[in-house]
Amino acid sequence: METKPSEISSSKMFGGYNKRYKHFSPTLGCSMTFYIYFPPSPSPSHKFPVLYWLSGLTCTDENFIAKSGAQRVASTEGIVLIAPDTSPRGLNVEGEADSWDFGVGAGFYLNATQEKWKNWRMYDYVVKELPKLLSENFPQLETSKASIFGHSMGGHGALTIYLKNLDKYKVSVSAFSPVANPINCPWGQKAFTNYLGPSKADWEEYDATSLVSKAHDVSATILIDQGDEDKFLHDQLLPNKFEEACRSANVPVLMRLQPGYDHSYFFIATFIDDHIHHHAHALKL
Amino acid sequence: METKPSEISSSKMFGGYNKRYKHFSPTLGCSMTFYIYFPPSPSPSHKFPVLYWLSGLTCTDENFIAKSGAQRVASTEGIVLIAPDTSPRGLNVEGEADSWDFGVGAGFYLNATQEKWKNWRMYDYVVKELPKLLSENFPQLETSKASIFGHSMGGHGALTIYLKNLDKYKVSVSAFSPVANPINCPWGQKAFTNYLGPSKADWEEYDATSLVSKAHDVSATILIDQGDEDKFLHDQLLPNKFEEACRSANVPVLMRLQPGYDHSYFFIATFIDDHIHHHAHALKL
Numbered sequence: 001m002e003t004k005p006s007e008i009s010s011s012k013m014f015g016g017y018n019k020r021y022k023h024f025s026p027t028l029g030c031s032m033t034f035y036i037y038f039p040p041s042p043s044p045s046h047k048f049p050v051l052y053w054l055s056g057l058t059c060t061d062e063n064f065i066a067k068s069g070a071q072r073v074a075s076t077e078g079i080v081l082i083a084p085d086t087s088p089r090g091l092n093v094e095g096e097a098d099s100w101d102f103g104v105g106a107g108f109y110l111n112a113t114q115e116k117w118k119n120w121r122m123y124d125y126v127v128k129e130l131p132k133l134l135s136e137n138f139p140q141l142e143t144s145k146a147s148i149f150g151h152s153m154g155g156h157g158a159l160t161i162y163l164k165n166l167d168k169y170k171v172s173v174s175a176f177s178p179v180a181n182p183i184n185c186p187w188g189q190k191a192f193t194n195y196l197g198p199s200k201a202d203w204e205e206y207d208a209t210s211l212v213s214k215a216h217d218v219s220a221t222i223l224i225d226q227g228d229e230d231k232f233l234h235d236q237l238l239p240n241k242f243e244e245a246c247r248s249a250n251v252p253v254l255m256r257l258q259p260g261y262d263h264s265y266f267f268i269a270t271f272i273d274d275h276i277h278h279h280a281h282a283l284k285l
Numbered sequence: 286m287e288t289k290p291s292e293i294s295s296s297k298m299f300g301g302y303n304k305r306y307k308h309f310s311p312t313l314g315c316s317m318t319f320y321i322y323f324p325p326s327p328s329p330s331h332k333f334p335v336l337y338w339l340s341g342l343t344c345t346d347e348n349f350i351a352k353s354g355a356q357r358v359a360s361t362e363g364i365v366l367i368a369p370d371t372s373p374r375g376l377n378v379e380g381e382a383d384s385w386d387f388g389v390g391a392g393f394y395l396n397a398t399q400e401k402w403k404n405w406r407m408y409d410y411v412v413k414e415l416p417k418l419l420s421e422n423f424p425q426l427e428t429s430k431a432s433i434f435g436h437s438m439g440g441h442g443a444l445t446i447y448l449k450n451l452d453k454y455k456v457s458v459s460a461f462s463p464v465a466n467p468i469n470c471p472w473g474q475k476a477f478t479n480y481l482g483p484s485k486a487d488w489e490e491y492d493a494t495s496l497v498s499k500a501h502d503v504s505a506t507i508l509i510d511q512g513d514e515d516k517f518l519h520d521q522l523l524p525n526k527f528e529e530a531c532r533s534a535n536v537p538v539l540m541r542l543q544p545g546y547d548h549s550y551f552f553i554a555t556f557i558d559d560h561i562h563h564h565a566h567a568l569k570l
Contacts, residue, residue, distance in 0.1 A: 266298035
């Protein structure tokens with residue numbers, strides 16, 4: 001099985017290209033797809049900084065590319081967008097597709113420790129395998145300059161990956177409507193129980209609110225947009241818990257509550273330019 | 286069955302709202318959905334001009350709203366977007382879903398004359414029923430100021446509806462990758478044979494290239510964008526036939542061949558702002 005990515009589609013947009021690739025992932029034990037948006041290049045030897053987008057529950061690598069409109073400003077800012085899928089696919093683990101909020105499409109960007117879900121290692125896939133694969137196969141990417149953002153489950157994934165890798169290469173982080181404190185909400189409790197087992201100490205290793213309260217040396221402001229008519233706000237997302245933890249730990253956070261907006265890509269598309277600018281500013285320092 | 290539209294969803298975007306409605310259509314004999322994008326309103330009594338978008342084969346009322354990014358500039362220009370569905374649904378006509386390019390999702394914006402497809406009256410639905418319904422139910426719309434555009438089958442629908450109603454209310458027209466001369470391409474020949482019967486004279490009543498060659502008093506420039514890597518360009522779309530007919534009939538046309546672009550919404554999203562500005566300019570004269 002081929003671990004080297006092969007191009008499966010290419011569409012021009014805003015002067016650049018949305019390209020979709022397929023490869024076999026040794027980390028996950030299955031074939032995976034991801035999208036790269038390449039902005040127009042000023043020269044053949046130009047290298048672009050990269051911005052990872054992590055999607056939410058039920059999404060694939062396609063939703064962000066089709067619906068966010070991020071490519072417009074990524075083109076003018078000269079930033080590459082990377083959109084991975086949200087879980088392993090095609091493994092036929094019993095019950096993997098029984099719930100929309102668990103299993104397929106619901107990797108939660110962690111490394112599962114429970115035998116049944118041993119292939120669910122989206123943390124290692126996003127943090128280790130994918131950057132290495134990109135670095136080895138796409139010379140036009142400056143993979144050492146990388147920032148990360150995402151939506152809902154993926155917004156949380158972005159926050160945790162950033163907070164767990166402050167000493168490494170991640171430059172800046174932002175999130176739309178993140179599942180900000182999963183150990184205290186039904187989506188998170190269901191996923192973490194199944195993937196990580198019953199110990200809450202293990203859960204805290206993948207909880208953004210727990211992680212930020214122990215964070216040191218977060219100097220770049222964390223940008224979060226949240227719609228105040230998001231139907232998941234009060235039961236599942238709990239951004240106020242994350243904001244409180246940031247304040248206690250003296251971590252700079254800009255939490256913007258956007259009146260009237262819901263949890264959809266319509267909300268994301270409205271504010272995506274601000275997030276791209278936020279990351280472009282950090283990546284170009 | 287209720288002909289008055291009822292709201293079935295509402296999502297804020299770029300300060301305005303994407304609202305989806307459902308109603309029973311007497312013209313088509315089935316329940317239909319459509320989207321309206323309302324930009325932010327400067328006052329409760331403000332009336333907006335309207336811009337109809339007609340989608341292509343296989344699309345519903347949702348594709349344009351989810352993928353085009355048109356709402357951003359519609360908001361700043363103060364224009365309402367209307368996105369109807371592409372055919373009757375749920376009638377269970379034998380064979381209606383056997384082909385992706387005929388039947389359900391493939392109304393071709395004409396009035397079928399053949400008994401089997403008697404409900405396929407998308408021309409009357411878009412030209413008569415929908416404007417009346419909008420005028421009667423949405424006081425914030427200035428439905429007498431209306432322009433029209435679309436993509437592929439819908440780009441062709443926009444051109445034909447405009448050319449057949451020059452004496453009425455349509456202000457301007459534009460199209461992305463229109464099926465510009467359907468009587469001379471496989472998609473059109475299949476649809477027109479089934480919907481309209483064997484007479485080519487009847488087909489010409491719904492063929493943009495035939496219509497424009499007989500047009501009088503087209504003063505506003507027709508804007509067309511076409512990707513030169515569109516895989517349907519040479520067999521199905523034939524924009525050169527339409528352009529030639531425009532030149533012969535002295536109809537002003539701006540045909541832009543966009544290098545590297547394909548037939549997708551990635552292409553549409555790239556140039557949608559230009560089209561919105563084109564219509565805004567005409568609607569505000």
